[in-house]
Amino acid sequence: xxxxxxxxxxxxxxxxxxxxxxxxxxxxxxxxxxxxxxxxxxxxxxxxxxxxxxxxxxxxxxxxxxxxxxxxxxxxxxxxxxxxxxxxxxxxxxxxxxxxxxxxxxxxxxxxxxxxxxxxxxxxxxxxxxxxxxxxxxxxxxxxxxxxxxxxxxxxxxxxxxxxxxxxxxxxxxxxxxxxxxxxxxxxxxxxxxxxxxxxxxxxxxxxxxxxxxxxxxxxxxxxxxxxxxxxxxxxxxxxxxxxxxxxxxxxxxxxxxxxxxxxxxxxxxxxxxxxxxxxxxxxxxxxxxxxxxxxxxxxxxxxxxxxxxxxxxxxxxxxxxxxxxxxxxxxxxxxxxxxxxxxxxxxxxxxxxxxxxxxxxxxxxxxxxxxxxxxxxxxxxx
Numbered sequence: 001x002x003x004x005x006x007x008x009x010x011x012x013x014x015x016x017x018x019x020x021x022x023x024x025x026x027x028x029x030x031x032x033x034x035x036x037x038x039x040x041x042x043x044x045x046x047x048x049x050x051x052x053x054x055x056x057x058x059x060x061x062x063x064x065x066x067x068x069x070x071x072x073x074x075x076x077x078x079x080x081x082x083x084x085x086x087x088x089x090x091x092x093x094x095x096x097x098x099x100x101x102x103x104x105x106x107x108x109x110x111x112x113x114x115x116x117x118x119x120x121x122x123x124x125x126x127x128x129x130x131x132x133x134x135x136x137x138x139x140x141x142x143x144x145x146x147x148x149x150x151x152x153x154x155x156x157x158x159x160x161x162x163x164x165x166x167x168x169x170x171x172x173x174x175x176x177x178x179x180x181x182x183x184x185x186x187x188x189x190x191x192x193x194x195x196x197x198x199x200x201x202x203x204x205x206x207x208x209x210x211x212x213x214x215x216x217x218x219x220x221x222x223x224x225x226x227x228x229x230x231x232x233x234x235x236x237x238x239x240x241x242x243x244x245x246x247x248x249x250x251x252x253x254x255x256x257x258x259x260x261x262x263x264x265x266x267x268x269x270x271x272x273x274x275x276x277x278x279x280x281x282x283x284x285x286x287x288x289x290x291x292x293x294x295x296x297x298x299x300x301x302x303x304x305x306x307x308x309x310x311x312x313x314x315x316x317x318x319x320x321x322x323x324x325x326x327x328x329x330x331x332x333x334x335x336x337x338x339x340x341x342x343x344x345x346x347x348x349x350x351x352x353x354x355x356x357x358x359x360x361x362x363x364x365x366x367x368x369x370x371x372x373x374x375x376x377x378x379x380x381x382x383x
Contacts, residue, residue, distance in 0.1 A: 011364040013280065014238050015254065015262035018042040020081045020109065021151075022227040023058045024067035025255060025305075029075050031359035034287075036223035036344045036352070037158065038232035039260060041071075041078070041109050046130070046227040047141060048121070050148040055123055058300040063091040063145065063308035072106070081107050083140075090146045091308060098143060105140045107133070113155050121152075124229060125380035126159040158224030163378040164331075165230050165293045167220035167343040172375045174330060179377035220290035220343025221351055230378060231341035233289055237272040238264040240338065247321040248314040256301045256318070257338060261289075263364050272340050273328060276368035279347070280358055287356045288367065289342040293376040296335035297322060331376035333383050 019026035022043045032039040047056040047064070058064050066086040071078035083105040090096035116131040130152035132138070141149040164172045164179050172179040225232050236259035245252045254262065261280075266272070273294060280287045301318045304311035311318075319336065326336035346352055347367075376382055 011263055011265035011366070013261060013358060013360050013362040013364060014264035015259070016358055016360055017255070017258075017260055017262075019258065020069055020071075020107075021045040021047065021067070021083070023047070023056060023061075023064045024083070025065060025069060026258070027069055027071055027075070027081075029071075029360075031076075031357055033355035034233075034344055034358050035355050036221035036232065037226060038228060039358075040355070041081070042232075042260065043227040044109070044154050045107065045133075046123075046152050046154075048150050048152060050150055053121060055121065056149070058303055059298050061145070062300075062303040062310060065303055065305045066091065066308040067144075071109075078109055080109055083107060085144045086308070087144070090144060093146055096143075096146075102140065102143075105137060107137060107151070111153055113153070116153075119150075119152060123159060123227065124378065125162060128154070128159045129157045130154050154226050158226065161222055161225055161231065163382070164374070164376060165341060165378055167222050167290055167292050167345075169292075171292065172377065173370065173372040174375050175372060176375060179331065179375050179382075220288075220292070220345045222343060230293065230295075230381070231343060233260045233342040233344070234258060234295055234339050235261045235263060235272070235278070235289065235291070235342055236339045237266050237269065238262055239266050240269045240272065243269040244318065244322060244338065248317050250314040252315065252318065253305050255305070256303070257297075259339060261358065265364070270326075273337070273373050274370045275340060275366055276370045277345070277366075278342075279365045279367050281356075281362045285356065286347040287352070287358070288345040288347055290345045291340040291342045291374075293331075293341040293374050294329050294337035295339040295341055296329065296332035296376065297326075297338050298335065328373060329376050331378075331382040335383075 016029045016032050017026050018029065018032060018039045018041055020041050048054060049056060056064060068084050070082040072080050072082050084103065088098055113131045118129055119132055120127065120129050133151040133153055138150045141151060236257055241254060275291050277288055277290050280289065297319060299319055302310055302316045304315055310316055322336035322338060326338065327333060329337050344352060
């Protein structure tokens with residue numbers, strides 16, 4: 001299917017969001033710089049429970065939603081993230097009061113890793129390394145969770161994009177056979193880590209990205225990912241969000257869905273299921289996001305952000321309400337889908353030569369659509 005052209009000119013970027021520390025609350029921005037590994041500073045830190053080296057995610061540790069983040073000294077030119085906790089005591093232990101003078105934790109966004117301990121761990125079947133941040137920072141989180149926690153920084157490391165989510169793997173659609181075979185044909189990732197991605201952009205290091213002719217357009221750039229689950233960008237259709245909110249009859253925090261980009265002005269709810277590629281911004285910029293998979297959802301969207309626990313009111317029915325008709329991907333047959341996983345590209349098939357600014361209000365156009373939905377395959381994740 002071809003470009004939607006002028007009919008889609010009314011679509012715009014409604015929100016831009018990043019989450020410097022994976023699974024805790026993020027930051028809504030007016031604009032952000034995008035590289036092949038995602039927005040600057042998105043999911044470059046991750047928390048782990050020390051006793052069993054367990055990666056911390058909201059569905060297993062719902063109190064993570066009680067932490068908020070703020071860029072400093074400004075959103076446009078940050079050098080650190082300020083972290084706050086909603087309670088004045090350790091979670092679930094009101095007798096353990098927290099010192100007032102330790103209300104805010106400052107975490108540098110590009111810390112000096114010399115002397116930091118290196119750790120290796122697995123996230124969604126991908127093995128990578130990271131750096132354990134100083135004890136003072138780890139203890140700050142431990143005091144609030146009530147158990148020992150470490151704060152990891154990805155630094156120049158990265159994770160591999162697996163299966164059919166990899167933009168350089170042949171795309172697999174609902175009804176196609178054997179997605180595992182298609183995934184085995186994937187191209188290897190580039191080097192550099194998220195910092196390398198920024199450096200490459202700033203220095204105008206130009207490289208080609210695999211492309212192919214036909215209805216599906218150009219492949220996205222695969223430079224690997226940080227601590228984002230499966231892809232560097234998650235895009236949500238505002239109209240679909242309103243539909244999800246209407247199903248439970250109460251106001252929902254968009255942050256539950258962890259989008260990087262929220263798009264408004266689409267003609268219909270759930271039409272994003274068939275989006276293959278969108279352009280963002282001016283035609284001259286040539287900026288594209290290529291989509292490779294729908295995003296499966298879990299119990300994290302049922303968490304009450306006011307209490308840090310599974311919601312006991314209508315919010316707690318959100319996942320169930322989507323399961324009724326949004327289990328549309330046979331690769332995740334037990335999980336409802338909401339949102340699209342995407343990768344940066346350009347209309348000429350070249351690697352972007354510099355970081356691309358994406359701003360609230362930017363025009364969005366659907367440049368390519370699929371005739372069928374994609375079939376997600378990621379080893380250890382898909383069903």
